[in-house]
Amino acid sequence: MAGQRPAAPKANVPSGSSFFRPHLHKLAPYKPIEPFDVLSARLGRPAHDIVKLDANENPYGPPPEARQALAQLEYPNIYPDPESRELRAGLAKWHGVPEELLLAGSGADELLDFLMRCTLEPGDRIVDCPPTFGMYAYDAEVNGATVVQVPRLEGFRIDVQGKRIKRAVEEHQPKLVFLTSPNNPDGSLISDEDLAQVLELPVLVVFDEAYIEFSDVPSKMSWVMERENLIVLRTFSKCAALAGMRVGYGAFPKSMMEILWRAKQPYNVTTASQVVAVAAMQNLEYIQDVRDKLVAERERLFKELQGVAYLDPYPSHSNFILCRLTDGRSGAELRDRLAAEHGVMIRHYSSPGLNDCVRISVGTPQQSRRLCEALQALA
Numbered sequence: 001m002a003g004q005r006p007a008a009p010k011a012n013v014p015s016g017s018s019f020f021r022p023h024l025h026k027l028a029p030y031k032p033i034e035p036f037d038v039l040s041a042r043l044g045r046p047a048h049d050i051v052k053l054d055a056n057e058n059p060y061g062p063p064p065e066a067r068q069a070l071a072q073l074e075y076p077n078i079y080p081d082p083e084s085r086e087l088r089a090g091l092a093k094w095h096g097v098p099e100e101l102l103l104a105g106s107g108a109d110e111l112l113d114f115l116m117r118c119t120l121e122p123g124d125r126i127v128d129c130p131p132t133f134g135m136y137a138y139d140a141e142v143n144g145a146t147v148v149q150v151p152r153l154e155g156f157r158i159d160v161q162g163k164r165i166k167r168a169v170e171e172h173q174p175k176l177v178f179l180t181s182p183n184n185p186d187g188s189l190i191s192d193e194d195l196a197q198v199l200e201l202p203v204l205v206v207f208d209e210a211y212i213e214f215s216d217v218p219s220k221m222s223w224v225m226e227r228e229n230l231i232v233l234r235t236f237s238k239c240a241a242l243a244g245m246r247v248g249y250g251a252f253p254k255s256m257m258e259i260l261w262r263a264k265q266p267y268n269v270t271t272a273s274q275v276v277a278v279a280a281m282q283n284l285e286y287i288q289d290v291r292d293k294l295v296a297e298r299e300r301l302f303k304e305l306q307g308v309a310y311l312d313p314y315p316s317h318s319n320f321i322l323c324r325l326t327d328g329r330s331g332a333e334l335r336d337r338l339a340a341e342h343g344v345m346i347r348h349y350s351s352p353g354l355n356d357c358v359r360i361s362v363g364t365p366q367q368s369r370r371l372c373e374a375l376q377a378l379a
C-alpha cells in the first residue's frame, strides 16, 4: 500500500556505517571552502560585497568565448566524449605535447585520486612534502595508503640536497612522490636540478603544476616524453579561471596510457566542462592578459603586505602570498575577524608549523584595497 513503511530492520542486521572499509573510519574530514551563497548567508553580506581571497580563484573569470560556448551548449542530452578529443587536441597544440600522452579529468583533483586508485594497494606508501596541498595526503588516506612525510626545509625547499627524499624512498619504498611547483601554500618553485634528482629514484613522481602559469619558468610537461616515472598535472581552475567547471589534465608516460584509459570512468569530464575549456583556449591572449594582471598585482600586494606591521609575507611565484603573523596572533583569529568584520575571506592553517600563517589569494586592485584597509584596521 502506498505510504506504508517497510518493516524495521531485524536486530541482527549491522549498522550501515559498519559496511565501510575500516580505514575510512579514521579519515580526517577534508574542509573545503564555502561557496558564495553559503558565505553570504553566514556573514550577512551580499555576495558582491565579499572579497573572496581564500581559494586562489581567479576574480577575472574566463574569456568571453567560454561563457558564450556554455550558453549555447548544443547536446546536453548526449553523453560527453569519453576521450575529450577536442580538448586534448587543443591542449596538445597549446603545450606542444602529443595528445596520446594527455588525459583530462574533472579537475586535477580527480586525476590525483584516479592515479592513486590505479597504483596503490592498501598499505602502499606515498611520499608527501608538507606543508603542501592537502589533497595528496587526503586522497592517499581515502585509498588506504600510508603517507610518509618528508617535511620541507627553511624557505619551504624540498630536501633533495640533504637526501631526505632519497632516504625516505629507500627506507619506505613508496610508489609515488608528490611535488608541487609552485608550491601551495607558499608559492616557491622546485628547481630543474632538484626535480631531475628525484626522477633518478625508483618511484613515480607526480609533479603538480596547478599554478605554473604565474611563474616565469616553463612547464615540465615536455619532460614526460622522455621519462618513465614523471606525471605532470595542470588545471583550468586557476589561471584560466574555470574552477567551477572542473577541468584538469595531465601528461603521463606513454607506457601508462593504455591502462589509464581502461580504468578511467568513461564520462568523467562533462560536456559543459569540455566545451567551455575548448572555447577558453580560443582566446589565449585573454588568459595571458589576466595572468599578467595578477602577476603585477602580486608584486604590488607583496610590498603592501610588507608594510603591514604584523605580517611577514613570503615571496611567491603564484597567485597567492603566504604571510606569517609576527604579533603572536593565530592565523585563525585574523581570518575570523577579517571575515566577520570586513567581509574579506583569507585562508588560515591549523597544522603545527603554519598556525601563525595565512594565505592570501591575489585578486583585483580593488580587492587588494579592501584587504589592506581591513588588515590595517586590525593592527
Ligand SMILES: *Cc1c(COP(=O)(O)O)cnc(C)c1O
Pocket (backbone or CB within 6 Å): 106, 107, 108, 109, 110, 133, 180, 184, 208, 210, 234, 235, 236, 237, 243, 246, 247, 248
Ligand atoms: C587548486 C589546486 C589543484 C586542483 O585543481 P582542480 O583542477 O581545481 O582540481 C591541484 N593542485 C594544487 C596544488 C592546487 O592548489
